[in-house]
Amino acid sequence: MRVNRILLSTALVVVALVIQVSVLARLHLPGAVPDILLLTVLGLAMVYGHVGGALVGFGAGLLADLAPPADHAAGRYALVLCVIGYLAGLIKPENGRIKSATGPMLVVVAAAIGATVLYALVGALVGDTTARHVGLGSLLFTAALYDLLLAPFVVPGIMFLARRADNDPLAEAGSSAKGSDLSAGWLTSGTGLRIGGQRGFGGLKSKARARTARVGRIKGVKRL
Known part of the structure; x- marks a missing residue:
C-alpha cells in the first residue's frame, strides 16, 4: 500500500475505534453494538480494492482485539475484518466510483450479518459460546439494522477521504481523456x-x- 493510504487508513481506523469503544459501546442498545469500525473498513475496501481491504481489515481488527476492554482471544476480530475487507474490495469498480447507493447498502447489510456469523463461528471454535446465550437471531437483526442506519453517515465520507488522499493529477487527466473517448464511442x-x-x-x-x-x-x- 502507498504511504498516504497507510497514514489515512491508520488515522481513520484509530478514530473509528475510539468512537466505537468510548461512545457506541456505552449506549447499551438492545442486541448488537453499532460497528463503525466495520463501516470504516468497508469504505476503504470499496476504494482500495480487495488487497487493500484485507490489509486494512486485518489491522483494524487487530487493534480492536488489543484495545481494552477486549474480552476475546487476540486475532479473532482481525480474521473477521480481514475476510470482510477482502470480499468488500471485490466489488470495487474499475474507475473507483460507485454510481448507485443500492450496492453499498447491500454490502453493508451482508457485511454486518457475515461479520456476526463469522465472529460467532470463530468463537465457537475457541470455546466461546456467548452468542448462544444472547441469541444469534437478534444479534444478526440488530447488527444489520444499526449498521445500515449508520452507514450513510460514515461510508460516503470514508470513500471521499480515501479518493481525495489517493488523488493523482496525471491519472485524473488520463482518465478524463479516456472518458471523452469512451463517450464518443x-x-x-x-x-x-x-x-x-x-x-x-x-x-x-x-x-x-x-x-x-x-x-x-x-x-x-x-x-x-
Missing part, C-alpha cells in the same frame, strides 16, 4: 457512424459537396 456505437467528418452526417455532407463540385467541373456549369 458510446455516441457512435451501434450506428456504424463516426463523428468528425469521416462517416456520419458530416461525412455524407462533405461527400455530397465534393460530388457536386466534381460534376460542376465536368459539365462546365457554375455552381452557387
Whole structure:
C-alpha cells in the first residue's frame, strides 16, 4: 500500500475505534453494538480494492482485539475484518466510483450479518459460546439494522477521504481523456457512424459537396 493510504487508513481506523469503544459501546442498545469500525473498513475496501481491504481489515481488527476492554482471544476480530475487507474490495469498480447507493447498502447489510456469523463461528471454535446465550437471531437483526442506519453517515465520507488522499493529477487527466473517448464511442456505437467528418452526417455532407463540385467541373456549369 502507498504511504498516504497507510497514514489515512491508520488515522481513520484509530478514530473509528475510539468512537466505537468510548461512545457506541456505552449506549447499551438492545442486541448488537453499532460497528463503525466495520463501516470504516468497508469504505476503504470499496476504494482500495480487495488487497487493500484485507490489509486494512486485518489491522483494524487487530487493534480492536488489543484495545481494552477486549474480552476475546487476540486475532479473532482481525480474521473477521480481514475476510470482510477482502470480499468488500471485490466489488470495487474499475474507475473507483460507485454510481448507485443500492450496492453499498447491500454490502453493508451482508457485511454486518457475515461479520456476526463469522465472529460467532470463530468463537465457537475457541470455546466461546456467548452468542448462544444472547441469541444469534437478534444479534444478526440488530447488527444489520444499526449498521445500515449508520452507514450513510460514515461510508460516503470514508470513500471521499480515501479518493481525495489517493488523488493523482496525471491519472485524473488520463482518465478524463479516456472518458471523452469512451463517450464518443458510446455516441457512435451501434450506428456504424463516426463523428468528425469521416462517416456520419458530416461525412455524407462533405461527400455530397465534393460530388457536386466534381460534376460542376465536368459539365462546365457554375455552381452557387
